Amino acid sequence: HSPIRYAWNQYFAYFSPEQLSFFSRLLIPPVMHRLRVWDESSAARVDHFVANSDNVARRVLKYYRREADVIHPPADTEFFRPLADKPKSADFLIVSALVPYKRIDLAIETFNRSGEKLLIVGTGPDLKMLRKRARPNIVFLGQVPAEDLRALYHKARALILPGEEDFGITAVEAQACGTPVLAFGRGGALESILPGQTGLFFPELTASSLGAALDKFRGLKFNGAVIRSNAEKFSRRAFKEKLAAYLEQKWAEFKGKR
Template structure:
């Protein structure tokens, strides 16, 4: 079989974070692929994971203020993703948490989408976290309604759907009526395990994009009350607001290299996370570093963290997104520190390695592409036979 030509579509490229780690491994599988994105504002010093590829972008890249405010163009994103010219590719892979899976492909192309999250979740249940501008009123609701209508059409465009967790798979089946295969995202556990340390320092840590749905505001309020030292690693739209609310015991470290992040996590008492993560790569990274986690017990955390109630626990789960519950979880962790071991955390994290993801993802794509080619050949054979018979009869 001739080597297929592959196109890889992502929603946007602005920072190296969880979704980008999946993109990195897909590019490692298909290094000759061409890259497409709504916008590409990734800094030069963060492009290594793309093998320094430049994405072919859409008109949103050139709109006013798009570098910092591209999310404001959400109503135009469905149209923008449909403008991508994907002719000439055999396999189209979309890495989607917003509109990437809505790209238009041809009948002879195989389109496989990897759902990085509950797709367009900010147009569904998370809309109350993201859209609080009362002045927009019914216009906001109308635009989100139209976006959900488009998403219902777009979700059926890929030939096959992969979800990054059972949680996302169940969600997309309920919301979009689409079945999906679960392939957990990759985590660089081998590198992180080597960085684990037995002796922990006294600070807690939280890592991620400082965006509304991750509920960093709850963590800040909780640690303001308990006064325990907390490091916050990451950047995002809530940075200024969180800094203003935080007391002196909370330190904001901004964006850090993956090496520095691993060092900070490895030395921390525990990683704290209060968002409903669709998978939660940072939770697995912490465990690979030998660091237990304190996390909201919903979504991917239920699939990646062994709770205190089970044998060889790797973290404490709380089940209400409140400051009180976070404080109770921190207390439970402090009272049970001896129950968590370095080896248990690392052993649990090994289930989510880069090598495992590459093997499962490549196997899935290869299998589906072979079936796709066989189907095309069969259809061509039937069509040729039909045309031949028509020619004889005439």
């Protein structure tokens, strides 16, 4: 999915100096250097890179100095769909691993201020810290069965994507259920969300920026059918067709060189 995050672009999100002990600050940098050297040498042996987004392709070019073709990953748009028997709610939703670079802390700060209900699906090492920060309007659901997740997507007022995503498959799953997405305006979200039609972007990783986008969002109306139609561009069928065409092309190029 991406060059190793904690070795490259997300190093300080995982290893911020204020969170490390004295010995960790001494040990981690040389270990990461050796990991980067190994990673670069491994990348040099790859024939063709396929990235899951333009965002990741740019990262491959930056760190490995190699071009990458892009094939967006599939969402199960047959399973994730609008549910006619489930009414919409006023709740907002996050579906995410609870790790630093996902910036769940930013969403918690924002919803602590607004008082609106925020449901958080997922687990991870930041769970304890995030629970301490959250007010009662923010509910942690842990892992949920697929059917429950589909219902949560459908009923949500919007899915919140507070961090920069490689691609952001949850944004597509939510849209497949007819639900708009409010996302940080960088990374893979730019490739799956149509601003004003299937969601909105906020420009800065701050609670005030997300809060301003929430204020704007409340005044807008979205068409669930339009949102669903956008998600279908990332169906499993579309993915299989693109992957098959790519493999056929590369195989033909290989045979032509023999």
